[in-house]
Amino acid sequence: MNTITSHQNPKIKFLNLLKDKSRIRKKEQRFIIEGNREISLAISGGYHIEQLYYCSSIATKNELQLILDVIDNSIEVFEIPSEIYQKLAYRSTTEGVLAVAISKDLSIKNISLKTQNPLILVAESPEKPGNIGALLRTADAAQVDAVLIANPKTDIYNPNIIRSSVGCIFTNTIATGSTQEIIDFLKNNKINLYGAALQASVNYYTQNYTKPTAIIVGTEDKGLTDEWLKNTTQNIKIPMSGVIDSMNVSVAAGILIFEAKRQRDFIV
Structure with a gap:
């Protein structure tokens, strides 16, 4: 030494x-x-x-x-x-x-799914390390098959992401790419796209997530871009009773991912 x-x-x-x-x-x-x-x-x-x-x-x-x-x-x-x-x-x-x-090359071209019926979390343009870390912790807890980050605004190996994820950056399958690259990947793998958005949306619990599923969340201030909204299978929303119409992205992702997890565990 x-x-x-x-x-x-x-x-x-x-x-x-x-x-x-x-x-x-x-x-x-x-x-x-x-x-x-x-x-x-x-x-x-x-x-x-x-x-x-x-x-x-x-x-x-x-x-x-x-x-x-x-x-x-x-x-x-x-x-x-x-x-x-x-x-x-x-x-x-x-x-x-x-x-x-x-570092690993996290490009979307390098990812391979290990199941025929994947559950995937997609985050578009996340920026705050704390939110990214929380998303990775949620993904680990639910044992999703992959976390895909579209148009990342923050270096995935930022020490604050590693810290806030409590190491879940290493326990998840992670890939990054442009929005179009990730849309193409999901569609090529015949995965249903459920976008968290208010536009043309239905309550999240009305949908069936037992088939190949991607839950897509956007930023808290702008939500999902039009590029995602015009490619989703269905937009979904979390009904809220308060004054504001949005919540922390990691909280929203947790609600949606665990509903999908609940449905899948129920049919096993």
């Missing part, structure tokens, strides 16, 4: 760039993972861990060994002091372990 003590060390400078700059993450095809659970989930999800950074004043050697036991023995491991670790960490309650992982 090597030791780094200076903030000016090139590896520490590179970690700061990975943490803060989306363009660096994309260019280098690498990103940072923080925490034992998240690192373990990434490994289980097939991500290659390239380097591990460990703060001995926070994490025990036993905790470090749990990670080392399941990764390649050739991985570089560096011990860093608390003052460096705290500047790299995103969480206030942290575990003393950071990893550098190699």
Whole structure:
């Protein structure tokens, strides 16, 4: 195990760039993972861990060994002091372990569905990392077959997405693409498209989601674009009794996805 003590060390400078700059993450095809659970989930999800950074004043050697036991023995491991670790960490309650992982190509062309009757969550143009993380947690809880992100406005490997998803970025099958690419993918796979929208919509619980299904949600302020609305099988809405006519996108997605899940579990 090597030791780094200076903030000016090139590896520490590179970690700061990975943490803060989306363009660096994309260019280098690498990103940072923080925490034992998240690192373990990434490994289980097939991500290659390239380097591990460990703060001995926070994490025990036993905790470090749990990670080392399941990764390649050739991985570089560096011990860093608390003052460096705290500047790299995103969480206030942290575990003393950071990893550098190699990104995956999440293009829609690379996805393959493992079932003939998939349930898919589609999010158009999500921007807030907290919302994206919550959508991924919902998808994991419902065990959807894929999460497709159309026209993403935020780098999927943003540390805030990893943090807010509590590692569910690694437990879901995720793909990104343009709206048209994802529409083409869904139609080519004969998947019904149910768009969450107020236009020409029916109450969500009136529809049958037991066949191949994609639930599509848009942004909270603008909803789904016309490109989606003219291609949906049916637009659906959640009836609301309050003054406003919209809710948080992750909450809406949870209601819709779990209705589909309820119907599918009922017929099993």
